[in-house]
Amino acid sequence: MKKVVVFGLILALWGSVQAQNITLKGNIADAETHEGVPFATVYLKNTAFGAYADSLGNFELTYTPTQHDTLLVQHVSFFTYQQAIDFPKNSEIHLDLKPNRMVVACPIVDKRLQPTFTQTQNTLSGIALEETYGQNLGTALAKIAGVTTLQTGSTIVKPVIHGLHSNRILILNNGIRQEGQQWGSEHAPEIDAFIAKQLTVVKGAAAVRYGSDAIAGVILVEPNALRFHTGTEGDLHFVGFSNGRTGVISGRIGHRFGGKMNPLALQAQGTYKRGGNLQTPTYFLKNTGIEELNGSFMAEWKKENYSIETFYSHFETRIGIFSGAHVGNLTDLMNVFEAEKPADSANFSYKIARPSQVVRHDLVKTKAFFRTGNAGRLYITGASQFNVRYEYDKHRPRNDSLAALNRPEFRMHIFSHTLETLWEHARFYHFSGQIGVFGMFQNNDVYGRFLIPDYQTFTSGIFAVERWQKDKWEIEGGLRYDVRNTNVKAWKGKIAADTSFFFQNISANFGAIFHANEHYTFYFNAGKAWRAPGVNELYSNGLHHGSASIEVGDRQLQAEKAYNFILTNNFHNDNLGAEISLYRNYIQDFIYTQAGAARLTVQGAFPTFYYKQANAVLSGVDFYAHYTFAKHFTLQSKMAIVRAWNREAQTWIPYMPADRWENGIKISAQNWGKLDLPYLTLSGLKVWAQKRAPLDADLLPPPQGYFLFNIESGGHFHWKKQEVRLGLSVSNLLNTKYRDYMNRFRYYANEMGQNVTLRMSFPF
Amino acid sequence: MKKFIFLFVAIVGIYVSGCKCKGTDCPCDGDNCEEELITSVVLTFKDSASTDSLVYAFRDPDGDGANAATEHDTIRLAADKTYLVSAKILNESVSPADNITEEIYEERNDHQFFYLFTNVNVNFTYKDDDTNTPPLPVGINTQWKTGAASNGNVQMILKHQPSVKDNKQTTGDTDVEVVFQTVIQ
CATH class of the missing domain: 2.60.40 (Immunoglobulin-like)
Structure with a gap:
């Protein structure tokens, strides 16, 4: 070895x-x-x-x-x-x-070795990650330039990369593709953000390695590595948020055995979170509490020539949905739009009533690694996931005895089993690479009011990636072929019979990195990826109570094909660090929704949205920089712009994040009295109004732009022998009233007001 | 090692077994829980001066989404007559059809029908009460006194107002909302 x-x-x-x-x-x-x-x-x-x-x-x-x-x-x-x-x-x-002749490492297999992606790659770790402790995964990721959020209120947050989200982003939780009901805009990733030691976002199609549907990007959630030396370690975190009077506690303990048991290492981690009604600058949002309980275990047996690792994680949350957002029909909706303040007012409470969501996610993973002589290494990774989602409508059953049972009106169970076999060949001259086979089986059962049907999906892919590296150049090429078969099961009354959908296509990638000198690095990536339409896009036919609208799928939809180009230029010297990334994503048969005639039901008229497809171009710029202009003072800047154009209808594509630009000044020192590495950052975030949205695509025009002030501060000190890491931050410092275009609740209520966060961490 | 494996399996086992639905979280069994679907509204008009009756309806047999309504009548009434009107709410997606009116009557203290008239000459009165104190109207049975010939519409709303019934159509959740074009001739 x-x-x-x-x-x-x-x-x-x-x-x-x-x-x-x-x-x-x-x-x-x-x-x-x-x-x-x-x-x-x-x-x-x-x-x-x-x-x-x-x-x-x-x-x-x-x-x-x-x-x-x-x-x-x-x-x-x-x-x-x-x-x-x-x-x-x-x-x-x-x-x-690992030595170069062995690998183009795959970061999900061994997190300690990450080849640089030829796509744009940004990482959140260390203090930047600490600042996000207690927040949900989507909010944490939004610290990265080019990553924004799609929200349903403040507690349901999905990451958006370069304007795309949901099925078009792949999230890898400790190397396993997270499979739940990720198609839904009100279905947030079922991952405890505290599990992550590092969050990496790969912007751009990284389909060859991770799966064809990753046409917008990949998010890698990487847990703390197991302890390397014999002994015990861990940490304990406490976070409190003033808004919602939310408290979070999270802990981790890891151990590696000594002597003969030295190959064995264990780690356990758990988080509990409880919050109540959130507060806008002028009123409380009724029923916006949250409760979350998560845990994970990891064990590894590691020898020179093989290792086996097993990982189990459980995620469970109960989220209250702002009751002012569950409206009856178009008439009720219009009444809500016109109201200055939601009619459903409330005081502070921790109670979570209807409407609400209960989500559970369990993941079991086993990974084995074997050395195949001098020729290379073999990795086999298998995982099973079980995702349960219950949705409780505001509207209780009329029948009192049924109502007393308090059952969800809508329930989805999805089982996903994945198996991947990957072989990395030993380095041969300047070449290294890997080939792999991937398979996934999914079974989805739906109960309750109709939204999507039951289905089974089988996906299989084969891929190869080769990398050449010499001097200042790294060049990578990859190819992948996937098939996907979905069998939609007959469902009483609505769908006549079983129907099968078959999709197949090729993904390809070519990328290069040029290390011009110690200051400049250029990245270029061209990728082709594709995504089969989801069952919701094919079959959706029902009422979304959260948005009082009907969505209608189209069974004739074709797969989306994306052609993605990214150019990144990274510069850094003693005082200045900057990165600018330009991208263009041409998507053939891009699937989107378009408003059609309101549909009349016995409950009144509902706005109706139809799934359509058209060729589209998404292009934009991500930029960040930090410049130290004087002792203790650093300027920071971050900007993201995306433009999405529907080429066939000659119009903008709706629901794209507006332009945003964040600037800040950071004051920091080596120590200040007994406080080590103290810092204070003042920043202002400007978000413009989204003027590039077709008016007929939405119920209301996009809200106005806004400007927010935020403060972050922190430092470390020792209390006796115990290290204590402290953080204090205030978001929306001036308690500004605003609404964001990418929040589905913008129709009903203002965003959260001022929020003071206190963090304390105790590593041991 | 053996101890560890045992412990690990035990912990995982406890977690997995804890993931099954508990008590009230468990949804109803079977494929379809839509016992409460409303598909149809039927209004029966009895002329108080004769035995004639007129029936007008709105029917969307597969519920919201899916196919559009199959019947959406225009209400045609004679001028200067007194009609006793009874409302019937049905679920016709099942066979035999479910009469939801009975359920509403049982829970009349939490439900109320509202009729809003636009450009039609109708003098409207409720003909039934619930058992709240003071009693509030229900609206399953109503009386419509028509005036001169006119052409407009009637909006019929059924509100579910659990424990908050207050004789206001803005309170509570909308169970039914149908607009009938209405002609008095």
Whole structure:
């Protein structure tokens, strides 16, 4: 086994640029020969501090710490290795760098080795991730430029990448594609954000490796790695939010055994969250409480030539849906639109009544790795997921005895079983690569009022990725072929018989990275991906109480084909770090909804939306920069613009995020009294009104733009021997009244007002 | 190791067994829980001066979504007559059809029909009461006194007002809302 181990002593990642320097010491070694790897380049991605390893593989990197940095290790004979820098007090990190001849590593298989994606890739870890503790996954991801949210109120939040969401984004929870009812705009990802040690967003079609439907991007939720050395570690987090009087507690404990049991490591993690009615600047939102209970276990048996890992996670949440948003029909809807304040007023309460959602998600995963001689490595990953979703309407049954049972009006059960076999060939000259086979079976059962039918889906894919790397260039090409068969089961009264849908197509990817010099890196990626229409798009035919509208599917829909181009330019030097990314996504047969004639029912008229498809172009720019202009002072800026054009109807595509630009100033220092690495960030977020939305596509025109002030602050100190990490932040500082176009509840109520967050973490 | 595996399996087992639906969370069994679907509204008009009766209806047998309504009558009444009107609410997606009016009557303290007249000359009175104190109208039986010839519409609304019944059509949830074109001739 060839293995390069980097023992790093990483001391800091943020703080004042002019503050005292930090020294990072480490060693890069070939584990098989135990010889050092000489003359590797070690540097920080954003600040360009760098060093060379000596002939024995030892290096010493002195740098001034900044936030959000990534350690890169480069060597002609090895892949570019990268790792987000950890907290300063985590004084030891272990980087299992696999030799280049073995792999184009697949990050989901071994999180410690991530080849740089040729798409745009952004990572949330360290303090940036800490600042999101207690928030849901969607809100946390929105810290990344180019990622926005699609919301149903403030508690149901879905990530949007480059204007696309739901089925067009793949979320990998510890390497397993999250499979629930992700088609629904009010169905948030069923993942505990506290499980993540690192959140990575790959923007752009990453279909070849992860599955054909990832036409907008991939989100990697990567848990804490299992402990490397014998011993016990863990952390405990407490978070309180003033708005909703929400409390969150989360803990993690990990252990690696010693002696003969040394190959065994365990980890358990759990989170509990409870919140009550949220508050807008002028009123409470009735029935917007939340309760969440999550847990996960991980165990690994790791030897030189094989390892086996098992992971189990449970997610369970009960979310109150703002009752003012469940309206009867068009008349009621119009009454609500005209009201200044929702008629359904309330005071503060933790009670979760109707309407509400109960969602549970269980995931069991087993992954095995074997060394296949000197030729390469084999990974087999199997997982089963069970997702349950109950929706309770506001409207209780008329019949009192039925009402007393308090049953959900709508229930969906989906089982997903996935199996992937992946073989990475050993490095051959400058080539490395992998081939794989993927299969998935899904069974979906629906009970209650009609929205979508029962179905079974079988998906299978075969793929190969090859990467060539030499000097300043990394070039990658990949191909994938998928088939998807969906069998829709007959459903009483509504659908006459079983119907089968078969889709097949090819995905392809070509990308290149050019490391021009230590300051500039260029990324280019061209990808083709496709997505079979979802069962909701084919069959939807029913009432959404949350939006008082009817959606009608179309069984003739074809698969979407996406042709995606991205160009990213990354620059960094001592004071300035900046990245700009341009993209263009041409989607043939893009599926969207269009308003049609209101449909008359016995309950009155309802706005009706029909699924349509047309060729579309989505293009845009993501930008971020940070510039240290004086001692202790750093300017930060982040911008995202997306334009989506329906080429056939010659009109804009609705429900696209409006332009946004966030600017801030950060004041930081090495220490302030007993407080280490204190910082304070003041930022302002400007979101423009979405003027590029066809008026006939929506019930109301998009709301006005808005401007919000936010404050973030934090620092570390020691209480006796215990390290304490503190954070205090205020969002919507001025309690501004606003509504956001990407929130489905914009028809009914204002967004959340001021929210003060206090975070405390105790690592041990 | 064995102890660990045992413990792990036990914990996973506890979790998985805890994931089954508990008590009131369990939805109804079978494929279809739409016992409460309303598909049809039938209004029967009895001329108080004779034995003639007129029947007008709105029917959407497969409920909201799916296919459009199959029947949506125009109400045609004679001028200067007194009609006793009875409303009937049905679920015709099942056979035999479910008469939901009976259920509404049983829960009349939580339900009320409202009739809103636009451009039609009708003098409207409720002919039934619930058992609230003071009693409030229900509206299954009503009386319509027609005036001069006119042409407009009648909006019929059934509101479910659990424990909040207040004789106002803006309160509660809408069970039924149908607009009938109405001609008095």
